[in-house]
Amino acid sequence: MLELVFATNNAHKLEEVQAIVGNAFTIKSLNDIDCHDDIPETGKTFEENAQQKTDYLVNKYGLYCFGDDSGLEIDALNGEPGVYSARYSGSRNMEKNIDLVLEKLGDNPNRKARFKTVISLYLNEKQHFFEGSIEGRIVDGRRGSDGFGYDPIFIPEGYDRTFAEMSAVEKNAISHRAIAVGKLADFLKTI
Numbered sequence: 001m002l003e004l005v006f007a008t009n010n011a012h013k014l015e016e017v018q019a020i021v022g023n024a025f026t027i028k029s030l031n032d033i034d035c036h037d038d039i040p041e042t043g044k045t046f047e048e049n050a051q052q053k054t055d056y057l058v059n060k061y062g063l064y065c066f067g068d069d070s071g072l073e074i075d076a077l078n079g080e081p082g083v084y085s086a087r088y089s090g091s092r093n094m095e096k097n098i099d100l101v102l103e104k105l106g107d108n109p110n111r112k113a114r115f116k117t118v119i120s121l122y123l124n125e126k127q128h129f130f131e132g133s134i135e136g137r138i139v140d141g142r143r144g145s146d147g148f149g150y151d152p153i154f155i156p157e158g159y160d161r162t163f164a165e166m167s168a169v170e171k172n173a174i175s176h177r178a179i180a181v182g183k184l185a186d187f188l189k190t191i
């Protein structure tokens with residue numbers, strides 16, 4: 001069975017990805033390979049950050065691996081928080097990150113936003129990228145308690161509930177990560 005390291009320790013993401021890929025592949029986390037390094041994420045784009053993660057693992061361990069970078073782009077904030085989504089307020093505190101987004105948006109009527117994911121895969125000495133995005137809008141206040149990150153303030157287009165008001169199954173069927181991972185999974189099936 002093909003073993004791939006997913007360059008993350010985010011348990012939510014690991015679960016989402018394993019659910020989409022199924023058990024055709026064994027996916028290991030950074031913890032599973034005893035990597036406790038703070039892998040640099042200094043790029044200006046999701047692509048650069050995703051590739052930084054796989055480059056790091058390839059250089060240090062010589063492993064086949066994939067890494068993703070995702071985030072929320074809000075039109076009225078010129079694409080912010082974007083690559084700074086995890087630490088928009090200066091820390092990983094999601095209460096503060098969401099507060100900052102809502103404060104900066106204020107009562108701006110343009111609520112258009114999207115979640116994006118880019119996956120970098122390094123396999124058989126080749127580099128591949130897979131992308132997924134989902135359009136939606138930012139609501140005035142938090143709604144729901146499922147999911148993670150900015151889920152409580154994001155309503156995907158065509159829905160009237162936030163990601164945090166959806167079950168994991170429902171979110172996984174349409175999310176940016178699901179789209180990108182679906183492309184990764186389709187590609188892996190051709191290997």
Ligand code: ITT
Nearest residue numbers: 008009010068069070071072085086148149150151
């Ligand atoms: P790793 O880098 O350890 O994988 P991370 O939490 O930093 O985990 P990302 O870089 O992929 O994850 O995403 C950056 C931030 O974007 C993340 O911390 C969330 O705040 C937000 N985000 C990404 N995907 C999301 C989703 O599906 N729902 C809500 N917020 C999301």
